[in-house]
Amino acid sequence: MKHYDSLIIGHITKDFNIDHLNNLNEICGGAVLFSSASAFVLGHSTGAVTKLAEKDRDRLDSFTINKDDVYCSFCNDSTTMKNEYFTADKEKRNSTCLSCADPFTVDDLPSVDAKIYHFAGLLYGEFPNEMVIECSKKGAVALDVQACLRHADMTNGLMYFEDWADKRKILPYITYLKTDAAEAEIMTGTNDREKEAKILFELGAKEILITHNTEVLVYDGKKIYTCPIRARNLSGRTGRGDTTFAAYINERLNYSIEQALLYATATVSLKMETPGPIKSSRKDIEEYIEKFYSDYKC
Numbered sequence: 001m002k003h004y005d006s007l008i009i010g011h012i013t014k015d016f017n018i019d020h021l022n023n024l025n026e027i028c029g030g031a032v033l034f035s036s037a038s039a040f041v042l043g044h045s046t047g048a049v050t051k052l053a054e055k056d057r058d059r060l061d062s063f064t065i066n067k068d069d070v071y072c073s074f075c076n077d078s079t080t081m082k083n084e085y086f087t088a089d090k091e092k093r094n095s096t097c098l099s100c101a102d103p104f105t106v107d108d109l110p111s112v113d114a115k116i117y118h119f120a121g122l123l124y125g126e127f128p129n130e131m132v133i134e135c136s137k138k139g140a141v142a143l144d145v146q147a148c149l150r151h152a153d154m155t156n157g158l159m160y161f162e163d164w165a166d167k168r169k170i171l172p173y174i175t176y177l178k179t180d181a182a183e184a185e186i187m188t189g190t191n192d193r194e195k196e197a198k199i200l201f202e203l204g205a206k207e208i209l210i211t212h213n214t215e216v217l218v219y220d221g222k223k224i225y226t227c228p229i230r231a232r233n234l235s236g237r238t239g240r241g242d243t244t245f246a247a248y249i250n251e252r253l254n255y256s257i258e259q260a261l262l263y264a265t266a267t268v269s270l271k272m273e274t275p276g277p278i279k280s281s282r283k284d285i286e287e288y289i290e291k292f293y294s295d296y297k298c
Contacts, residue, residue, distance in 0.1 A: 002112040004069075005044040005250050006142070008035045009109075009127070010120035011079040011101045012050050012059050017238070018084045027276065028062035030079070031120035031144055034239030035246035037064040037277030038267055042285065044250040047071065047112060051101045052078040064277050071110040075102035079122060082157075083238075089213070090237040095159050097123065097152035106131050116140045116176070116249055120242060121147025123159075129166060133173055140175035142249045143205075144241070149183050161186055172204030176252070178245040180211045193217050194224050207257070209248055209264075211241045216265050218248070218257055225257050227265040230292045231272035243278055244268040262289065262296055 010032030017025045032048050039046040047069045052059060056078040063070050080098040103126050117135035119127050119142065126147050135141050148164040163186050164170075171177065177200060179187070184196035197208045197219035210217045218225045247267040251260035266289045271278040289296075 002047070002069075002110075003045065004047045004112060004114040005253055006039055006116040006118050006246070007047045007049060007109075007112060007114035008032050008039070008118040008120050008246065009049040009104060010035070010147075011122055011126065012052060012062065013079045013081050013122065014056070014059065015238075016080075016082040016098075018082070019090075020085050020087055028059050029081075029238060030122060031146070031239075031242040033062055034242035034271075034277050035118060035120045037279070038243040038246040038271070039250045040065045041278050041280050041282065042247055042250060042263065042267065043282050044253075045069075046250075047110070047114065049073075049104070049108060049110065051075055051104060051108060053101070062277070064279060071108075073108045077101055081122075089234050096157040097154065097159055098157055100152065100154065103128065104131060106134055109135075114139050115253055116142050118142040118246065118249065119147065120144055120246075122150065124148060124151045124164075129170055132170055136173040140249075141173055142176035142245065143170075143174050143178070144245060145177065145179045145183055145187065146241075149186055163187055167203060171200070174205045176207050176209065176245070176249045177205035178209045178211070178241060180241055184210055194219070197224065207252075209245060211244055216244055216248075216261060216268075218261050220257060225261055227261045227293075227296060229265060229269050229272070231269040233273050236272045236274045236276065238275070239277065240268055240272060243271045262293060266293055 012030040015029040036048040049071045051073045054074045079101045082096045084094045086092045188196045188199040200208045215228045248264035
């Protein structure tokens with residue numbers, strides 16, 4: 001049986017990205033792609049579980065982890081999205097879901113062992129509650145709440161966000177919870193990031209990570225930790241939160257919150273300077289820390 005630091009579960013997409021100047025770029029994306037790359041470059045044993053139509057199996061070539069560590073189930077369709085960005089920093093966008101792959105089930109999980117089961121979804125309904133609960137019996141569960149808040153109306157493809165009805169039921173099973181500031185506001189009713197983190201902790205999650213375009217925040221029920229993003233450009237903005245979260249939770253297997261947060265924030269800062277999944281090395285990230293985070297103490 002194979003053993004992984006993290007097993008990352010999610011759909012890989014084909015994204016049609018249109019920037020603020022109306023330039024079109026077609027690229028494979030999805031939280032599972034960016035997250036697995038992030039964990040892998042830091043030296044962690046990483047597996048990925050995905051689901052797509054057999055006609056789209058070439059999307060699997062976009063994974064940067066070892067091909068033997070990608071577990072794919074085939075279904076009738078794949079997830080495809082269109083993203084229209086309205087600003088150069090890509091902070092404002094309109095996303096449309098063109099097609100969806102089938103939801104995951106417990107049967108899609110390979111016979112492997114993992115320290116962390118990382119749910120890296122894109123849309124509500126991809127993961128049944130029972131799957132999250134079952135994985136919590138095997139290891140720590142990490143959840144990106146995007147897959148709990150973002151819905152798609154498949155009559156027109158439009159996507160929208162609404163609060164997660166089952167948050168009080170499922171959050172107690174979550175060791176690591178990732179959200180961005182806007183998603184956290186939907187779940188908590190406040191736009192103060194520290195208050196958001198504390199409310200989400202009270203709802204049951206053990207460690208909360210909230211991303212923002214200026215910094216990353218972590219709360220463990222005792223203390224608020226923050227670390228600034230210091231990317232020199234934003235050409236690789238897509239996949240920011242996924243890269244951060246995977247780096248953080250995998251580093252937490254061996255290091256303190258402060259150390260894991262530093263490596264996660266440096267990893268995403270470096271990744272944001274180049275489009276696509278990160279393809280650097282742990283040495284590159286450590287050199288980035290020496291150059292741009294010499295003032296950060298952990």
